[in-house]
Each structure stands twice: as structure tokens, then as C-alpha cells.
Amino acid sequence: MFQKILIANRGEIAVRIIRACKQLGIETVAIYSEADKNSLHTQIADEAVCVGGNKSSESYLNMENIISAAISKGAEAVHPGFGFLSENARFAELCESCGIRFIGPKGEVIDKMGNKARAREIMIASGVPVVPGSDGKVDSLQQAKSLAVGIGYPVLIKASAGGGGRGMRVAYTESEFDQAYETARSEAKNAFGDDTMYLEKYVLNPKHIEFQIIADKYGNTVHLGERDCSIQRRNQKVIEEAPSLISDDLRKRMGDAAIKASKTVNYENAGTIEFLVNGNDFYFIEMNTRIQVEHPVTEMVTGIDIIKEQIKITGGEPLSFSQEDINLNGHSIEVRINAENPKENFRPAPGKIDLLHVPSGHGVRFDSFIYTGYSISPFYDSMMGKVIVHGKTRLEAINKMKATLDELVISGVSNNREFCLKILENNDYVKGNFDTGFIPKYLDSLIGYPNE
Template sequence: MFQKILVANRGEIAVRIIRSCMYMGIKTVAVYSEVDKDSLHVQLADESVCIGGAKSSESYLNMENIISAAIHTGSEAIHPGFGFLSENPAFAELCETCGIVFIGPKSHTISLMGNKSKAREMMIQAGVPVVPGSEGSVKDLNEGKAIAEKITYPVLIKASAGGGGRGMRIAFKKEDFSTAFETAKTEAKNAFGDQTMYIEKYIENPKHIEVQVLCDKYGNVLHLGERDCSIQRRNQKVIEEAPSLISKSLRDKMTDVAIKACKHVQYENAGTIEFLVSNNEFYFIEMNTRIQVEHPVTEMITQIDIISEQIKIAAGEKLVMKQNDIHFHGHSIECRINAENPKNQFRPSPGDLHLFHMPSGPGVRFDSFIYSGSKILPHYDSMIGKMIVHGKNRDEAIKKMQAALEELVVQGIQTNQSFLYLILHEPCYLKGDFDTSFIESHLESLLEYDEHE
């Protein structure tokens, strides 16, 4: 087992990784930008190294500085968390070249599955159902128009290297296509440095269901069930829960397909296979070759520490569990707490956090990096924490989340706390009658709260 791991991230995921390392008796190294010197992950780690300025490009995306910090501190492995360099094949390859273990899949696998058009081709070869669309990347606008006509409108134009909802546009009719294609292409180039595009049939109002997998270096593949991530705003997940409300037969088919996909690409470490579900049919959309933001809901219903399993797999250990050893208990829900103002088009709300009170109690967990007196910086993602609850069933989990959101106190900045609270009281959500269009279709009522309540 590793003696020392460098955590190449910040915020709540860096804290989460450091905690698992603590439980395992592994020393940790935090890296931080100049403005993050007082961040919680820096205080919790055994060692810390400043790797650059406030801009992500100068620090958390600076591969050379991170590798230098790992070598200087004698770190044997790097955990990238999510975001930043977590799905960057060049960084994984650089780690491999320097003799540092990258806690994740091999660089060639990240490259293969991180490119959405290539991943789609691989899944077709594996017999995995995919959304009708281009066989690979689209070379230009005219080819894109021809494909759109063939699969019929509406269509979804997506960046091959995309993620987080960027580089993505919908064309509902052919008159919309040119503008949507060029806009998505420009956004993809600016966000990812890659303007390769592909096209899919746009499945209207589906559910977004994903399957968590664990794969070791010896060909053993397990699934840890599925999560429903349908409550989204502009393709960004807001609330996730496990298990989803799909039928057992559909669940069994999806988890079987997820295992088949992993074996086909010889996947290693933790990953997530994402599907769209509509009319009792499901379609592969992408694979995330990293830990997911929403992994805690799976941990809550399985009692498996996924971060620890990642570390063990990277260290060369075999999975000690068999599929029959994994049991699912109760229901879990996660709400992403963001420093933002929903009433002002969800504009980020950085600033000084004057007072913070974290809810607690049986089945209540709050993953975060904030504390009273900490600063919420404008340079990074607006998510400041994740509220996770577990109940014996969905109704109990909802009641616990409602109570936890009532108890949470974050003063000094604006958050989406009231917005989330109203989602948890919407009749359609309570009945489980929702899909990816939920927030858009209920937005007006979800914003009907007093900013001072």
C-alpha cells in the first residue's frame, strides 16, 4: 500500500480524499493555489505545497508544478479527484512516465473514453445501446446537416472532448442547425482546446441514470448499483439519489450492460457509465473515467468507501468483494450546495463566510471544505458542499433532507439552499414523476421564496 499520496485538487473532494487516506493510515500532500492557502484541505493534509497563482491554469491545471510537488515530497501516487486534470490523458501519461501512480484508469483508456465520439464507437462495437447519431466525429457543417436530416430533428450537437454541459447545443429544426453547430464548436474550442463535434438524436425529457462501477487490474468488474441524476439545470446536476425509481428488470439490464462496457475497454479503477432512459429503453451517452461528485449516495446505500477502493485498486490489490457480496440498503439523496443566487440567474456569490452551521444526526452527512470565517473564492466552481442523507426508504430520505436543509446555516454569501428546499417539496418530485426537464418546467415556482427567510 502507498505510504504517501498527493491530492491534485481543492475544495470538498480534496478533503474527502484526505479523510479516506487518514482512515487507511496513508500520509497526504495537499497542493494549493496562492489564494487557497487557508483552505481546509491544506490544513488537514500532512504536508502542503503551493503550486501557483489563483488561475487554475497557473495551479490546479499546471501539470509540471503538480508533478514536481509529488517528486519533491516523495509521493508515490496522485489522486486527481474530479474536474481539473482528472480526465486529462496527458497528465495520466505524465504520471506514468515519471513513475508516479495515477489513481484512476490508464492514460490510453482516459483518452479513448474521454473522447465522446470515440467512446460511442467503442460502445457500438461492444453491443451497448447508444443514441442514434453520427458514427464518429463530424468533419464540418455540411456533414453535420446531412446527419441531422438522416436521424431527424431535434438533434443534440456535442463536443467530443466536452463535459459539464459545455460545448453542447440543441437544434430543434434545420433552421437552427448552423448557428447551434458553430456556437457549440466555438465554445468547445475555448473550453477544451478541441473543436471536434459529434451529433446525436435529442431524446426529449429522458431520465438521466448512471451506473457506478469498480474494476481492478485483474479483470474483475463490479457494479455498485445506479443513481438518478435527472434533476439538472443546464446539464449540470443539482440533486442525485440512489437507487433510482426504475424497474428491477431495467436495472438488471443496465448494470449488465455497464459491466459489459467496462470489460470491453479493459477498464481499471472506479468509473461511471451514464445512460438516458426513455419509454423503458436506455441509451449509453458517456463514461466518466473518475470519481463522480455524487458518489456519496452510492456509498450510503452500499456502505462501501469508493475512494478507499480506488486507492486499493491503484496499489495493485484485487477486489475482495464479489457481486453477491454487495447489498443495497435504503435510499440516499444528495443536494449540491452552491454559492449562487438563483433569483439572479444563478450568478455565483463569492465572499466571506461569517457563520456556518452543519446539520448532523443519524443518516446525515455533509461533505464540504467550508468553515466559519473561510472565504468563498470567485476563481473556482461555485459548489461549496454536498448534503447527503440516508433513510430506510425514499420518503424517509426526503424528510431527512428537508430537515437538514432547514438546519443548515450559511451566512455571508447567498446559496441555492431555499431553491433546493422547494424542489424537495414539489409534488412531482415527491411522487418521483420527474425527468431532466423538471427544473426548467418548474423554475417559476421554485424561485418563489423570500431571500431573507
């Protein structure tokens, strides 16, 4: 087992990883930008190193500074968390070349599956169902427009290196295509430094279901069930839950496909296979070669600490469980709490937290990095934390989440707590009648209009 790990991230996921390391008896090194010097992860780690300025490019994306910090502090491994460098093949390879273990898959696998267009090609070759679209990347606007006609409108224009809903636009007609393509391409270049694009048929209002994969170095690959991530706004997930409301037959077929996809590329460590579900049909859309924001709901229903498993796998340990050992117990829901103002088109709302009160109790968890007196920075993602609950049934989990959000207090900054509460109170959500079109359909009532 490792003696010391550097966490190459910030915010709640950095806190989450540090806590897992402490429970394993591993020392931790936090990195931080100048803007994050008072963040919680810097205070609970054993050591903390400033790696640059406020901009991500100066700090959390600065590979050389991060590697230098790991070497100078004697860290044997680096955990990248999610976002930033977590799906950067060059960073993974750079760690390994410097004698530092990267807690995740090998760089070559990240390159294969982290590139959405290339992953699509691999899945087609291996027989995993994919959404109709381009066979791989498109090289020009003219080629893309020609392919779009064959695919049929509406089409989804996606960045090969994308994630988090960035570098993605829908063109409903040919007249919209040029602007949508150039906008997505520009956004991808700014966000990921890579403007390679590909196309998919836009499946109108499907369910977004993803399977959690975990695999060791010895060929053992297991899925930990699925999560429903359909409650989204502009391709950004808002509420996730596990398990999803799909049939046992569909769960079996999708789980088998997820394992097949992982084994095709000899995947190691934790990863997520994402699917679109339309009726009884499902289509691979991408693989996330990292831990996911919504991993806690899977932990709640399986009892498996995925972060600890990641560390153990990288340390050379085999999986301590098989597929037959995985049983989904009860139901779990996660709500993302963001510093934003839903009534002002979800404008980010940085500022100082005057008071924080977090409910607690059996089956209630709050993964966060905020505290009373902490100032939310304008430089990074607006997510302040995640509320996760577990209940014996889905209805019990919904009621527990409503009670928890009702008691949660984060004063001083605008946030989406009430917006999420209204989703949980919506009759269609409670009945399970929802897909990726849920928030657009009910947006006015969720925000509070037209009654206010």
C-alpha cells in the same frame, strides 16, 4: 499500500480524498493555487504546495508543476479527484512515466472513453445501446448539418472532451444549428482545449441514470448499483439519489450493459457509465473515467468507500467483494449547495461566509471545504459542498434532507438551499414523477415566482 499520496485537486473532493487517506494511514500532499491558500484541504493535509496562480491554467491544470510537487515531496501516487486533470490521458501517462502511480484508469483507456465520440464508436461495436447520432466525431459544420438532417431534429451538439454540461447545445431546427454548433465548439475549446464535436438525437426529457463501476487489475468488474441524476439545470446536476425508481428487470439489463461496456475497454478503477432512459429503453451516452461528484449516495446505500477502493486497486489489491455481495440498503439523496443566486439567473455569488452551521445526526453527511470566515473564490466552480442523507425508504430520506436543509446555515453568501428545499417539497418530485425536464417545468415556482 502507498506511504504518501498527492491530491491533484481542490475543494470538497480534495478534503474527501485526504480524509480517506488518513483513515488508511497514508500521508497526504495538497496542492493549491494562490487563491486557495486558506482553503481547508491545505490545512488538513500533512503537507501543502502552491503550484501556481489563481487561474486553473496556472495551477490545477499545470501538469509540470503538479508532477514536480509530487516528486519533490516523495509522493508515490496522485489522486486527480474530478474535473481539472482527472480525465486527461496525457497527465495519467506523464505520472506513470515519472514513476508516480495515477489513481484511475490507464491513459489509453481515458483516451478511449474520455473522448465521448470515440466511446460512442466503441459502444456501437460492442453492442451496447446508444442514442442515435453520428458514428463518431464530425469534422466540419457542413458535415454536421448534413448528418443532423438524417438524424432528425432536435439534435444535441456535444463536445467529445466535454463534461459538466459544457460544450453542449441543442438545435431544435435547422435554422438554429449554425449558431448552436459554433457556440458549443467555442465553449469546448475554451473549457477543454479540444473543439472536436459529435451529434446525438436529442431525447426530450428522459431520465438520466448512471451506474457506478469498480474494477481491479485482475479482471474483476462489479457495479455498485445506479444513481438517478435527472434533477438538472442546464445539464448541471442539482440533486442525485440512489437507487433510482426503475424496475428490477431494467436495473439488471442496464447493470449488465455497464459491466459489458467496462470490460470492452479492460477498464480498471472506479468509473461511471451514464445512460438516458426513455420508458423501458436505455441508451449509453458516455463514460466518466473518474470519481463522480455524486459518489456519496452510492456509498451510503452499499457501505463501500469508493475512494478507499480506488487507492487499494491502484496499489495492486483485488476487489474484496463480488457482484453477489452488493446489496442496496435503503435510500440516499445528495443535494449540491452552490454559492449562487437563483433569483438572478443563478449568478455565482463569491464572498465571505459569516456563519456556518452544519446539522449532524444518524445518516447525515456534509462533504465540504468551507468554514466560518472562509471566502468563496470567484475563480472556480460555485459548489461549496454536498449534503447527503440516508433513510430506510425514499420518503424517509426526503424528509431527512428537508429537515437537514432547513437547519443548515450558510450566511454571508447567496446560495441555493431554499431552491433545493422547494424541489424536495414538490409533489411530483415526492411521487417520483420527474425527468430531466423537471427544473425547467417548475422553475418559476422553485425560484419563488410568481408569488413573490
